[in-house]
Amino acid sequence: MIKKIPTRIFVFFLFLVMVGNFMQAQQRFPKPEFETGYVQPSPTTPEPRSIALEYFDVAVLLAVLSLASWLAIRKRSRRGLLWISIFSLVYFGFYRDGCICSIGAIQNVALSIFDPTYAISITALLFFLLPLLFALFFGRTFCAAACPLGAIQDLLVIHPISLPSWIRKTLGFIPVIYLGLAVLLAATGSDFIICRYDPFVGIFRMDGPFLMIFLGITFLLLGMFYARPYCRVFCPYGVLLSWMSKFSKWHMTITPSACIKCKLCKDSCPFDTIEKPVEQEYRIPEVSRKNLRRFILYIGLIPLLTLLGGWIGSRSHIYLSRVHPDVYLAELIITNPELKEDEANLDIQAFLEAGKSFEQLVEEAVVIRSKFKKGGWALGGFIGLVLGITLMNQVVFRRREDYEPHKGDCFSCGRCMDYCPVERPLRGK
Amino acid sequence: MxxxxxxxxxxxxxxxxxxxxxxxxxxxxxxxxxxxxxxxxxxxxxxxxxxxxxxxxxxxxxxxxxxxxxxxxxxxxxxxxxxxxxxxxxxxxxxxxxxxxxxxxxxxxARIGQPEEITEELLKARANAQYWLLLTGGLVLGLALTAAYLSNDFLKEYQQMAVNEVPAEVSSDVEVIEVFPSEQQASKTDPVQETEPSTPLTTEGQPGTQEAVSIEQSVSESAQPVSESAQPVSASIVYGIEDFKKNHSTFRGYLGQGVSFHKNIPVQWNGTSGENIKWKVAFSRPGYNSPVIWGDKLFISGGDSQARVVACYNRHTGQLLWESEVKDIPGSPASPPRVTDDTGLAAPTMSVDGHRVYAIFATGDIIAFDLEGKKVWGRNLGVPNNHYGHSSSLLVWENRVVVQYDTNTKGRMLALSTVTGETLWDVDRSVHISWASPTLIELDGKMQVVTSSDPYVSGYDLETGAELWKVEAMMGEVAPSIAFDDGVVFATNEYARLIAVKPEPGAGFIWEDDEYLAEVASPVAYKGLLYIATSYGVLVCYDAKTGEKYWEKEFNEGFYSSPMIADGNLYIIDMGGITHILKADKTGTIIGEPELGEGGFALPAFADGVIYLRGTEHLYCIGE
CATH class of the missing domain: 1.10.287 (Helix Hairpins)
Incomplete structure (x- = not known):
């Protein structure tokens, strides 16, 4: 009982931090009515930086990724990775206010592809590409040491629990949906939901909407027992990193030499990404035949699921498109025409004062909705395709002799290296 | 340690x-x-x-x-x-x-403990994962599909509703509520059969001279591709500038500048008690347009979803002379477009030139009747993409009907032949939708059409439609027309600014102000003073040359109607139906505030000794 007191105190503290932030949000000084054209700065977007400093950020990211890859693969230093991640948390998190980040850069890239009028900055593009490139060669060293969102969760892992693999696989489907939605909404110019619902940016900035702070605190609390919940259940960039990392040429290994199958590393990983050896009995003829039948079934299901998903996605374009402010506003005025007279409705008043006609708004909303119809096909098809491939992978058994990290899911944090009894004597421990 | x-x-x-x-x-x-x-x-x-x-x-x-x-x-x-x-x-x-x-x-x-036995059997775990993945995937897709079927496409419904609205049965009954006092009892009669234009105010003029501004020409049928029922009209009577000054023939009177030349205009009346009310009649169809006058005849238009009409009254007695329905126009929509209640289908004021009266509606129908109510020509300019409803009034001068047709689709201005309705010129304008009306100004002996829109205030050659000058000054939904005095154009709009500018290429603002801005009412300039009326009930007088403010007066009701100058006084009717009459000078002394007894949005029309006012329900003739 006494042993649990610190944990409880910590939970209480986090709750109070949440309350404290909520109070700050409530106590904001009333916004003055400026008549001089002064534009109230947005509290959720940091000040723009000079180009030189933006390039400096890219250089820092490159350095962090290089160092992290070296520490994970060559140096095999968990401590080194930990300190680099603390640096990233301070620099990319608290100093750079969590922006720009590679996770949010997905949206900039998506928008730049589908909106010819939007020019993506070279910084955003590099922030998007560099971690993927490193993942392709060295695994997810970005998650290990360069991502401030990962770092803040990683530092608060207190007592991680292990979940059955079917729950992990099912939860692992959520980031795919989130990624698809984020790309669709960014590509249609509707919203940058990754940034809007970034749970930790409010903590980095010591300010933010109540929902943001609430989500951040919730994830941190949850992360004490279910390690890095955002990374594992929501992070859309993690999906891309995982795909890249699966093909990584030099991924970190648990042991520097031969695995003695002591199973210690399995307990060391708070993320359940270490896979045990696949034994011969899974290759017995009966099992293999059953798996083969399922494999063929799932292969056949992939195009069907893709088409079905695409069709359902396209049918969903009406409500999906309501995320776009113009569609939302047009439908709001159509369904509640009396709101035009409501001076308290700032959305409508801003629209009326902008001088744009309602018919114009409706026409634009119709065009946006048609984009969502096409985008719905892509989103649904993507979800169906990933579902089909994930199912197919469940009946594929690859021979594995040793305990190995799952190349796609492993964050390359290096905890397992410290636990490895083969490693310890080599380091003189 | x-x-x-x-x-x-x-x-x-x-x-x-x-x-x-x-x-x-x-x-x-x-x-x-x-x-x-x-x-x-x-x-x-x-x-x-x-x-x-x-x-x-x-x-x-x-x-x-x-x-x-x-x-x-x-x-x-x-x-x-x-x-x-x-x-x-x-x-x-x-x-x-x-x-x-x-x-x-x-x-x-933490201590390195005994490794736990891994109890999860791989095959079973994989089977479970497949089951849950299928279940989750199915659930997600199922929820998405359910939500899709439960979602209404309001945008589509809205667009279909705008197209499919079917008009009800057409009715053209007109009821004259009351007429008092009258020499001839008003009654619903057949259109008056007259062979000559009813124009006691006609003056002589010679074709080709500066005085001759409205010239009838012989037109052959083959030359009228857009004239549906135009009849060849022989050159007959020519009306000059004096005729137009004597007849309140267009929106805001002579040239559309808001200044009347009539005298002895009454300053006191009461619509409820009947004081100084010579007659009042109820009109058949609603409309926010203002009455126009030629000779003994007064014209208004009206419209609702059932029909659009042009009505002609004997301006001395209030007798309805004729009322003609606007119909059989090629390209006219089966049902009128969706408009807001505060604009309606008949907001534009008509124009009359002594030979014909011209009307335009929110359907895009433009029509010409002769003064006896017989349709001369009619055409549809394309249903205007206008979310409130088209409201730019017509302007007639020198055989041209000028139409400002700025819609959400594009900005456009046209001049049609008064005789046949054929297009004389049609220019595209790089402006947004507007509700203002064109105004004529005379510069160096030539007539210019001046318009105000977002973002340009611009001048066009009346003859060719060529753009002569423009200045970027406005923004938002521009409804006020311009004012003109002593070679300076004044334009304003709410959320934009009030400007004074020389109507010439490259001219900068002479002065500008943004304290009081009109939302709907057009400004008027007269004898070096500029008057602005706001929709929140403030009337302001500026020095037209410097922009110095002389006075401002606040009233209980706002102004949608525009100020007019007549007999040295400023007349403006507020939304509550009170006409505020002030000395049109630097003092702005209030002379009278007679009540109509009903709301007022239209502008007054003046003739010697009388004023005609259109309320929300009735048309009034006021005279002492």
Whole structure:
């Protein structure tokens, strides 16, 4: 009982931090009515930086990724990775206010592809590409040491629990949906939901909407027992990193030499990404035949699921498109025409004062909705395709002799290296 | 320090930092609660003092007291903010200490234990994963599909509704409510059969001279591709400038500039009691357009979803001479477009030139009747993409009907032949939708059509439609037309600005102002003074040359109707139906505020000794 007191105190503290932030949000000084054209700065977007400093950020990211890859693969230093991640948390998190980040850069890239009028900055593009490139060669060293969102969760892992693999696989489907939605909404110019619902940016900035702070605190609390919940259940960039990392040429290994199958590393990983050896009995003829039948079934299901998903996605374009402010506003005025007279409705008043006609708004909303119809096909098809491939992978058994990290899911944090009894004597421990 | 001591130390640090965080958080909560209970910025004392100040505006002692209280409240507010901020940082510091100590504590206590037996059987786990993946995928897709079928496409419904609205049965009955006093009892009659234009005010003029502005020409049928029922008209009577000055023939009178040349205009009446009301009639269809006059005849138009009509009255008696329905126009929509109630289908004021009367509606139908009510020609300019409804009035001059047709689709201005309706010129304008009306100005002996839109105030050659000049000045939904006086154009719009500009290429603003801006009412300029009427009931007079404000007067009701100058006075009717009559000079002395007894949005039409007003229900003839 006494042993649990610190944990409880910590939970209480986090709750109070949440309350404290909520109070700050409530106590904001009333916004003055400026008549001089002064534009109230947005509290959720940091000040723009000079180009030189933006390039400096890219250089820092490159350095962090290089160092992290070296520490994970060559140096095999968990401590080194930990300190680099603390640096990233301070620099990319608290100093750079969590922006720009590679996770949010997905949206900039998506928008730049589908909106010819939007020019993506070279910084955003590099922030998007560099971690993927490193993942392709060295695994997810970005998650290990360069991502401030990962770092803040990683530092608060207190007592991680292990979940059955079917729950992990099912939860692992959520980031795919989130990624698809984020790309669709960014590509249609509707919203940058990754940034809007970034749970930790409010903590980095010591300010933010109540929902943001609430989500951040919730994830941190949850992360004490279910390690890095955002990374594992929501992070859309993690999906891309995982795909890249699966093909990584030099991924970190648990042991520097031969695995003695002591199973210690399995307990060391708070993320359940270490896979045990696949034994011969899974290759017995009966099992293999059953798996083969399922494999063929799932292969056949992939195009069907893709088409079905695409069709359902396209049918969903009406409500999906309501995320776009113009569609939302047009439908709001159509369904509640009396709101035009409501001076308290700032959305409508801003629209009326902008001088744009309602018919114009409706026409634009119709065009946006048609984009969502096409985008719905892509989103649904993507979800169906990933579902089909994930199912197919469940009946594929690859021979594995040793305990190995799952190349796609492993964050390359290096905890397992410290636990490895083969490693310890080599380091003189 | 041994392991046990380290564990104890980190444990104690964790407990102390936890308690510290708890205390700070508690203080923060107390502070928050206190602030909620006594919000300094919402101090009841200050509110009470401020309301007292309204009664005693010159009480300096009270002002000082308010300032002291306000300062105190602000100090309390910012002190509280400081406390919250400091407390949050303390909480953060304590939290970090707690996290570090807890982390070290748990790490020190961690021991490499016996590895647990891995009990999860791989095949079973994979089978479970497939099951749950299929279930989750199915659930997601199923929910998406259900939501899709439950979602209404309001945009599509809205667009279909706008297209498919079917008009009800057409009715053209007109009821004359009352006419008093009358020489001839008003009754519904057949159209008056007249062979000559009803124009006692006709003056002579010669074709080709400057005085001759309305010239009838012989037209052969083959030359009229767009004239549906145009009849060849022989050159007959020519009307000159004096005729147009004597007849209130268009929106805002002569040239559309808002200045009348008529005298002895009444300044006192009462629509309810009948004081100085010569007659009043109810019109058949609603419309916000203003009456226009030629000779003995007065014209208004009206329209609803059932029909659009043009009505002609004997202006002396109020007798309805004829009322003709606007129909059989090629390209006319089966049902009228969706318009707002405050604009309607018949907002544009007609124009009359002594031979024909011209009307345009929100359907895009433009039509010409002769003065006996017989349709001469009609065409549809394309249903205007206008979310309120088309409201730009027509302007007729020199055989041209000028149409400002700025819609959401594109900006456009046309001149049609008064005789046949054929297009004489049609220019695209790089402007947004507008509701203002064209105004004529004369410069160097040539007539220009001047328009105000977002973003340009521009001048066009009446003859060719060539753009002569433009100035970027407006923004938003532009409804006020321009004013003109002494070679200077004045334009305004709410959320934009009020400007004075020379109508010439590259001209900058002579002056500009943004204190009082009109939303709907057009400004009027007269004898070096400029008058602006706002929709929130303020009437302002500026020096037209310098922009210096001479006076401002605030009234209870706002103005949608525009000010007009007649007989040296300014007339403007507010939305409540009160006509404010002021001296059109630097004093702005109020001469009278007669009531109509019903709301008023249209402009008055003037003739010698009388004023015609269209209320929301009735048309009035007022004269002493």
């Amino acid at each position: 041994n392991q046990e001591t380290k564990i104890k130390l980190t444990y104690r640090v964790a407990v102390v930092s936890g308690i510290f965080c708890g205390v700070v958080a508690l203080l923060l909560l107390l502070n928050f609660w206190h602030m909620k209970q006594h919000e300094p910025l919402e101090s009841a004392t200050i509110k009470a003092l401020v309301s007292r100040l309204a009664e005693e505006p010159n009480n300096d002692e009270l002002k000082q007291e308010i300032r002291s209280f306000d300062l105190l409240a602000r100090k309390a507010y910012f002190t509280s903010r400081w406390q919250i901020k400091t407390g949050t940082y303390l909480l953060l510091f304590g939290g970090i200490l707690l996290a570090i100590s807890l982390k070290i504590y748990t790490d020190l206590r």
